[in-house]
Amino acid sequence: MTEPLLALDAIDVRYGPTQVLWGVTLRVEPGEVVAVMGPNGSGKSTVLKAAMGLKGVSGGRVMFRGEDMTRRPATARPGAGMSIVLERRRLFPFMSVRENIELGAYARRLSRADLARSFDEVLALFPEIAGHLDATAARLSGGQQQMVAIARGLMGDPQLLLMDEPLLGLSPALQRHVIDLMGRINQRGVAILFNEQNAKLSFGLSHRGYLLESGRVVLEGSGVEMLDHPEVRRVYLGEEAA
Amino acid sequence: MTGTLLAESLINGLITGAIYALVGAGVALIYGTMRVLNFAHGEMMMLGAYFAWMGVAVAGLPVLLAFALALIGVMIVAAVIQRAVVAPVLAREDWSFRVIAATIGLSVALQSAAQLIWGEKFNALPYFLDGVVQIGPMRLPWQRAAIPIVAFVALGLSALLLYRSRFGQMIRATAQDAEAAQAVGIPAGLVHTAVFALSAGLAAIAAIMLAPIMSVNPWMGLPYILKAFAVVILGGLGNFGGAIAAGLLLGLVESFGVMVTSSEWRDVISYGLLIAIIWVRPYGLFGGREAA
Numbered sequence: 001m002t003e004p005l006l007a008l009d010a011i012d013v014r015y016g017p018t019q020v021l022w023g024v025t026l027r028v029e030p031g032e033v034v035a036v037m038g039p040n041g042s043g044k045s046t047v048l049k050a051a052m053g054l055k056g057v058s059g060g061r062v063m064f065r066g067e068d069m070t071r072r073p074a075t076a077r078p079g080a081g082m083s084i085v086l087e088r089r090r091l092f093p094f095m096s097v098r099e100n101i102e103l104g105a106y107a108r109r110l111s112r113a114d115l116a117r118s119f120d121e122v123l124a125l126f127p128e129i130a131g132h133l134d135a136t137a138a139r140l141s142g143g144q145q146q147m148v149a150i151a152r153g154l155m156g157d158p159q160l161l162l163m164d165e166p167l168l169g170l171s172p173a174l175q176r177h178v179i180d181l182m183g184r185i186n187q188r189g190v191a192i193l194f195n196e197q198n199a200k201l202s203f204g205l206s207h208r209g210y211l212l213e214s215g216r217v218v219l220e221g222s223g224v225e226m227l228d229h230p231e232v233r234r235v236y237l238g239e240e241a242a
Numbered sequence: 243m244t245g246t247l248l249a250e251s252l253i254n255g256l257i258t259g260a261i262y263a264l265v266g267a268g269v270a271l272i273y274g275t276m277r278v279l280n281f282a283h284g285e286m287m288m289l290g291a292y293f294a295w296m297g298v299a300v301a302g303l304p305v306l307l308a309f310a311l312a313l314i315g316v317m318i319v320a321a322v323i324q325r326a327v328v329a330p331v332l333a334r335e336d337w338s339f340r341v342i343a344a345t346i347g348l349s350v351a352l353q354s355a356a357q358l359i360w361g362e363k364f365n366a367l368p369y370f371l372d373g374v375v376q377i378g379p380m381r382l383p384w385q386r387a388a389i390p391i392v393a394f395v396a397l398g399l400s401a402l403l404l405y406r407s408r409f410g411q412m413i414r415a416t417a418q419d420a421e422a423a424q425a426v427g428i429p430a431g432l433v434h435t436a437v438f439a440l441s442a443g444l445a446a447i448a449a450i451m452l453a454p455i456m457s458v459n460p461w462m463g464l465p466y467i468l469k470a471f472a473v474v475i476l477g478g479l480g481n482f483g484g485a486i487a488a489g490l491l492l493g494l495v496e497s498f499g500v501m502v503t504s505s506e507w508r509d510v511i512s513y514g515l516l517i518a519i520i521w522v523r524p525y526g527l528f529g530g531r532e533a534a
Contacts, residue, residue, distance in 0.1 A: 015335060052425060091419075094414070
């Protein structure tokens with residue numbers, strides 16, 4: 001059996017006295033698209049932040065490419081091949097689009113020429129922002145900002161891209177666009193772990209998925225299995241029990 | 243009103259404004275990067291002046307060496323304070339307001355420590371620049387004329403660092419979104435420490451330049467920290483360039499205000515200006531633009 005790319009091994013996470021994740025175990029294989037689905041406040045963003053090291057874990061282990069990352073800071077992740085697209089874009093608002101995207105490669109310490117090559121490669125996926133490279137990031141529309149955020153994530157040349165609510169607050173047309181992008185990114189061999197509230201979107205897009213409720217994994221399976229599961233159909237797809 | 247009086251007021255305003263800009267820009271940089279109003283910033287000035295005085299008047303070191311050591315000393319003290327006091331408090335969820343209390347405590351503690359170590363006596367750093375510069379009809383000692391020059395060189399170098407270097411890019415990224423900065427691999431914690439040290443360095447430069455023309459004492463930072471807060475608010479919270487402009491403006495307004503009234507009105511004029519501007523522009527003159 002090959003080693004998983006990312007393995008969360010029974011992690012607990014607390015915010016102050018409140019525990020929000022309880023023994024969450026999850027894995028992402030190389031090249032896989034994995035969804036974490038759950039209602040508001042179920043802890044799905046915390047799963048991604050814990051994987052990235054932006055939120056410390058109080059129990060369990062975070063393994064990435066066989067290496068124990070549990071106690072290592074977030075800043076150690078990008079260089080190791082993990083990037084995150086944070087919820088609500090989180091660009092550097094007063095920097096130009098170009099500077100935002102270039103900073104995605106911060107940890108790679110590229111030469112100017114390599115940075116330019118990498119930049120052009122990534123930008124090829126996002127023709128809609130090519131004309132706005134010198135604009136201040138905050139001036140872009142929400143959809144354009146999401147593209148910049150994804151481009152910044154890709155500049156880290158990740159093997160695993162974490163995407164925190166990548167479809168949140170986007171119009172249906174833009175959602176389709178982001179979904180299409182996720183497919184193309186995955187075709188390049190990049191594994192994706194994302195979270196989403198909508199069951200159809202979550203499991204329809206992913207190879208495998210996890211259902212999170214109140215900080216615990218209550219169900220896991222392939223995308224198809226998840227969509228077919230009676231509990232998912234009844235609670236999250238609003239279908240009557242057969 | 244004679245031209246000489248106007249020119250004198252202009253130059254005095256530039257001198258005071260340069261000091262306000264140096265101190266205010268540091269406070270703005272710290273606020274812009276970590277959302278902390280550092281009440282102990284005035285004590286960084288005070289320590290800078292004492293260190294310089296110790297080097298020159300007590301140890302008898304060459305002036306430039308003494309100043310360099312004082313500058314480095316203050317930056318080290320600031321870095322240690324940031325690591326030991328500010329960062330641990332800031333790291334706790336929802337404790338950001340307590341940082342203000344912590345820096346007020348630090349300010350008092352540093353004043354008391356200075357009083358214990360160096361006594362209450364007011365000390366004087368001897369003039370370290372000789373000669374007089376003739377500007378039109380005015381004769382100005384170099385010791386005073388050098389203040390705006392040194393301030394603008396220091397602030398200019400800081401601006402270059404901030405906007406033209408990789409380290410500056412790290413600072414700006416951290417200021418704009420510390421979590422996103424960490425996510426791309428920027429060590430935001432170290433950046434915070436460096437910003438604290440850099441800002442303290444600017445305050446120390448202001449203090450060293452001021453020390454010969456005023457006295458070195460444990461409370462010398464107090465009037466300046468209040469003015470620095472005014473400058474930071476006028477310039478738009480956390481706006482580095484805004485603080486520099488606001489510092490100069492405040493110095494000039496005070497100087498011309500005193501010219502037409504009298505020196506007792508100095509603080510009435512400056513804080514009156516602050517209130518008037520906040521009334522019209524709640525986010526300051528340059529607010530709502532770039533932070534740090």
